[in-house]
Amino acid sequence: MNKAKVFITRKWPAAVEEQLKARYDVTLNEDDKPLTADEFRHALQHYDAVCPTVCDSFPAEVLKVENKRCKILGNFGVGYNHIDIAAAKAENLIITNTPGVLTESTADLAMTLLLMSARRGAEGDRLVRSKQWHGWCPTQMMSSDVTGATLGLIGFGRIAQAMARKAHHGFGMKIIYYKPSPAKQSVINDLNATPCDSIEQLMQSTDFISLHCPGGDSTRHLINQAMLDLMQPTAHLINTARGHVVDTQALINTLKANRIAGAGLDVYDGEPKVAEGLLQLNNVSLLPHLGSATIATRTAMGEKVLNNLEAYFNNQPLPDRVV
Numbered sequence: 001m002n003k004a005k006v007f008i009t010r011k012w013p014a015a016v017e018e019q020l021k022a023r024y025d026v027t028l029n030e031d032d033k034p035l036t037a038d039e040f041r042h043a044l045q046h047y048d049a050v051c052p053t054v055c056d057s058f059p060a061e062v063l064k065v066e067n068k069r070c071k072i073l074g075n076f077g078v079g080y081n082h083i084d085i086a087a088a089k090a091e092n093l094i095i096t097n098t099p100g101v102l103t104e105s106t107a108d109l110a111m112t113l114l115l116m117s118a119r120r121g122a123e124g125d126r127l128v129r130s131k132q133w134h135g136w137c138p139t140q141m142m143s144s145d146v147t148g149a150t151l152g153l154i155g156f157g158r159i160a161q162a163m164a165r166k167a168h169h170g171f172g173m174k175i176i177y178y179k180p181s182p183a184k185q186s187v188i189n190d191l192n193a194t195p196c197d198s199i200e201q202l203m204q205s206t207d208f209i210s211l212h213c214p215g216g217d218s219t220r221h222l223i224n225q226a227m228l229d230l231m232q233p234t235a236h237l238i239n240t241a242r243g244h245v246v247d248t249q250a251l252i253n254t255l256k257a258n259r260i261a262g263a264g265l266d267v268y269d270g271e272p273k274v275a276e277g278l279l280q281l282n283n284v285s286l287l288p289h290l291g292s293a294t295i296a297t298r299t300a301m302g303e304k305v306l307n308n309l310e311a312y313f314n315n316q317p318l319p320d321r322v323v
């Protein structure tokens, strides 16, 4: 029997690429070069399954290509705001994602940024490398305490709750959160977490704000100038969700004026481009979308995609179906 034809848009961890080769007639992207919209259209026309990832854009103009052979997009990533879901539905395309397996590594990275921002880690590294560090002194690079401070989470799903556990049980942080629907009582009890009635209330009541809401039009510039203006001057903003959740120019203005103490970003509006204004600032820590980038997590993400493909080709219920 002919093997199903599967197209992988970017390089995956070797262990999962081996499994793909064993099971499918697979086309890999060995050079890991970002592909164009035309290459995605071609893949949709010539493969049974296409597996994009979070940096590949699949708008309606791509999904609506004529003479499609593909019936399933097995997304390598939990976020799927890079795929036009309404268009996918209209085209009867199945979309799957990879929830669950990247929770802890992404929460670890959010804590990393929180600590970097609070303790001026990236700035200190730059100082040492520039050979401008002239020795310890009592007032050098003073920063903010993490232990015992308050962490406010916007969005309170899996990753936010994992971060809250690390922050509360590891650093004795007080947890507040905003989520439109109530969170599980057992989670609230474990974290001694306090809900906020609105994002505005959360913005003004906390030392650290960490964003964990989904991407997409409904959260574009959720954190705008008015929201940033509510933050305490000693507060820090951490974003490991999606870049467009924050109005970048408003954040640059706020950091430039030292209106808040700092920010830690793993994601950017229009990434991989990063606004020049951010690059100029010392009070922002910048990472290149590393949230899930551990070997174990990226391998587990690939295995999730494999499980979804396997279920699809065997007419079984799909473990992680989005639409």
Ligand code: DGY
Pocket (backbone or CB within 6 Å): 054, 076, 077, 078, 079, 080, 102, 289, 290, 291, 292, 293
């Ligand atoms: C995702 O899976 O959505 C992440 O952003 C990748 O780390």
